[in-house]
Amino acid sequence: MLASSGGASHAPVLVGASAAMERLRIDIGKVARIDANVLIIGETGTGKECVAESIHCASSRARFPLVRVNCAALPDTLIESELFGYDRGAFTGAQQPYPGKVRLADHGTVFLDEIGELSPCAQAKLLRLLESHEVFPLGGRSVVKVDVRFIAATNSELELLVEARAFRRDLYYRLNVAMLCLPPLKERRDDLVELFAHHVREFNRRYDAQVGAPSADLVACMRAYHWPGNVRELRNLVESIFIDPPVGTVGVEHLREPFRRLFAAYARSGDGERERLIAILQETNWNKSKAAEKLSWSRMTLYRKLSKYALDDRLPHKA
CATH class of the missing domain: 1.10.8.60 (Helicase, Ruva Protein; domain 3)
Known part of the structure; x- marks a missing residue:
């Protein structure tokens, strides 16, 4: 898989014709048609962000932003300002207002990458956001309604983290409306x-x-x-x-x-x-004669190897 570096107008490329990839494309199409939260699970490097982009680009929110949040780099002290934004003068150094990543994604999608790395405090704040779809900017005077879809991704087994009480069960169920499991290479x-x-x-x-x-x-x-x-x-x-x-x-x-x-x-x-x-x-397009020649084997050796590795029944009947 390879994700395009562009925005919503640049759909990512999903490479591969294997059965696993065909199933994934079908699942992405199904999930994109609804507006539910999505949980993407896969090993590091399997293309979770690419799949999130694919869902967003195929959804009704494709004309609006897809905003990525790296949960592993989101300390408790910054989660509110990064996600919810702040008004001018909310704290020392806040010389200009900042809308926050959730409002930047209004009508679009928030991609919560590495969701399993969130601290308990950050999990609680994220849960409130998912339940209310409201943000309260630091230094603000009122809540702001937002219309966003959440797609979360993890390389952790969240169910095990839930059982170990390292990840909130209620947050897990909020995120896991639709689950996509990405196959390793x-x-x-x-x-x-x-x-x-x-x-x-x-x-x-x-x-x-x-x-x-x-x-x-x-x-x-x-x-x-x-x-x-x-x-x-x-x-x-x-x-x-x-x-x-x-x-x-x-x-x-x-x-x-x-x-x-x-x-x-x-x-x-x-x-x-x-x-x-x-x-x-x-x-060699399954040509046994050409294969034997390239391998510097006799035809008898080739047939013996085909039998040894249980490949003879898989081959087309070609000379």
Whole structure:
């Protein structure tokens, strides 16, 4: 997944044709049609902000702002001024009024990122906001009604935090009207080549380069890797290639550290033979003769490997 850096007029791009991504697109469309609060759950780097943008851009609020709030960087002393705003003279240094992020998003969407990091005090103040849809600016004289939708995101298991009394149960239920669970990249291996190509196109344009597609060995390495940093980690890998960009096919030898060392060790180990075989078969359009030639195997060896890895029944009947 990749989020556009633009506003509501720039819908983000959701990359991938895997079953997991198709289900996610359908769910985003369903959630966008209603105006309920949304809770997005996913590991770091899976594209939670991108999904929030997608929901906002497909909703009836798309003409209005999407305002992001990083809850992990919101101390108790600043939550009211940051969210609710303040009038001039509300405190030392408040020389100009500030509407606050909630009012900046009026008629639009507030994206509460890393919601699981909020302190108990901040949770209580946020709960009041969700219940009343009113803000009281610091130094103000009256409450201000706001019309906003809330989308929250977390890489924490909020249910466990609720059971441990580290996260308010009532706030959890306020946020969790609609839940979207994002799959990690290791569960979207069929999207790896498309994601790689997407980021290569992005950086080819930016750096005026001519980097091409990944080699079969590199694809096999990517498919075997567990990607703890998810799509963000893959994007970083691709961008690092442009430090010394090759022209044409990208091999394991073109990677920067630590990926070069990690993937080269993997390629030498033979542990990824099944993934390499799959990658070669895909590269040769499932032609067994061409695959055997590229692998420097006899046809008998190829058939033995297909049987060993339970791949023979998956292949089309091609020569």
